[in-house]
Amino acid sequence: EAKSAGRGMIRFHDPQTQSILARRFRLETEFRQAMERKELCLDYQKQVDRRGHCVSVEALLRWQHPEQGLIPPQEFIPIAEDSGLIIPLGQWVMEMACRQLAIWQAQPSTRRLKVSINVSARQFLQSDFVEQVMDTIHHSGAHPEGLCLELTESLVLADLDDALIKMQAFRKQGIQLSMDDFGTGYSSMAYLSRLPFDEVKIDKSFVQQTGENHSGNEWIIIEAIINMAHNLGMRVVAEGVETENQHHLLGQLGCDCFQGYYLGRPVDLSSLDLSLSREIPA
Numbered sequence: 215e216a217k218s219a220g221r222g223m224i225r226f227h228d229p230q231t232q233s234i235l236a237r238r239f240r241l242e243t244e245f246r247q248a249m250e251r252k253e254l255c256l257d258y259q260k261q262v263d264r265r266g267h268c269v270s271v272e273a274l275l276r277w278q279h280p281e282q283g284l285i286p287p288q289e290f291i292p293i294a295e296d297s298g299l300i301i302p303l304g305q306w307v308m309e310m311a312c313r314q315l316a317i318w319q320a321q322p323s324t325r326r327l328k329v330s331i332n333v334s335a336r337q338f339l340q341s342d343f344v345e346q347v348m349d350t351i352h353h354s355g356a357h358p359e360g361l362c363l364e365l366t367e368s369l370v371l372a373d374l375d376d377a378l379i380k381m382q383a384f385r386k387q388g389i390q391l392s393m394d395d396f397g398t399g400y401s402s403m404a405y406l407s408r409l410p411f412d413e414v415k416i417d418k419s420f421v422q423q424t425g426e427n428h429s430g431n432e433w434i435i436i437e438a439i440i441n442m443a444h445n446l447g448m449r450v451v452a453e454g455v456e457t458e459n460q461h462h463l464l465g466q467l468g469c470d471c472f473q474g475y476y477l478g479r480p481v482d483l484s485s486l487d488l489s490l491s492r493e494i495p496a
């Protein structure tokens with residue numbers, strides 16, 4: 215717990231908090247160097263449609279720390295956000311992913327593959343964010359139709375009017391928009407109808423709470439999300455699909471696309487296998 219010790223000063227008495235803060239401070243310093251030292255890279259994870267075709271890949275950032283090994287994005291993205299490093303970092307991700315998208319689009323077998331990129335709030339809130347993305351795409355030679363931006367609810371709600379304007383601008387350029395982690399915020403339902411998303415991603419926490427058949431309450435929620443999204447003209451991607459059974463049951467409820475360890479883990483480019491994957495029986 216923080217105790218206020220006079221103006222602008224906060225002291226932490228709890229040793230556990232102390233060590234979390236120390237680690238965080240160290241990581242922030244090291245993260246600044248990580249970008250220059252090329253310790254960062256992108257993994258890609260497949261999104262597979264009902265016929266088992268890989269229609270899209272999500273770019274997921276990885277930090278290979280020289281001593282501590284792989285540091286999960288959950289840990290360093292917040293640091294990058296707070297320190298402002300997320301701006302150059304996000305730009306780097308955008309450049310790398312667009313460059314790869316252009317390569318895929320130039321090959322007949324992967325011509326229509328899409329790339330999804332996670333966007334953080336601070337990145338999105340920049341006044342020239344739309345122009346930045348469009349510049350990066352054009353520079354890479356990729357067609358904007360292949361790019362999908364994954365936005366979260368909290369990002370959109372940070373400034374709803376501003377988000378709407380930017381989203382419409384992206385749509386006009388042919389870029390797709392996905393609502394990531396859907397269902398984890400409490401106002402998702404109310405806002406979804408007002409926002410021009412192409413796609414909704416059901417958060418993996420829902421998928422992972424599901425049981426062996428359609429009888430559990432989680433399935434009622436998932437079915438409601440799928441039906442609502444479809445009625446709004448949006449497609450549905452399920453995140454965190456780990457088992458054959460989850461894949462099967464989600465398919466029965468009409469889910470359009472599947473992402474998760476059952477279909478493939480996030481891997482580096484050289485290990486990415488885009489060939490036909492598991493199929494939902496018609």
Ligand code: C2E
Pocket residue numbers: 259273274275286287288291304307332333334364394395418453454455456473474475476480
């Ligand atoms: P997210 O966008 O919701 O990404 C999905 C996360 O679920 C990824 O975690 C992925 O590895 C994980 N996942 C996929 N399938 C399964 C599964 O079957 N089971 C389980 N348990 N997990 C699965 P990851 O790679 O650790 O990324 C975590 C979060 O970090 C992402 O969540 C995203 O919010 C953020 N992130 C990752 N890369 C970037 C980036 O380039 N920019 C920004 N702003 N955020 C990023």
Ligand code: MG
Pocket residue numbers: 272332364394
């Ligand atoms: Mg995502």
Ligand code: MG
Pocket residue numbers: 394395415417418453
């Ligand atoms: Mg997600």
Ligand code: MG
Pocket residue numbers: 395417418
């Ligand atoms: Mg998530």
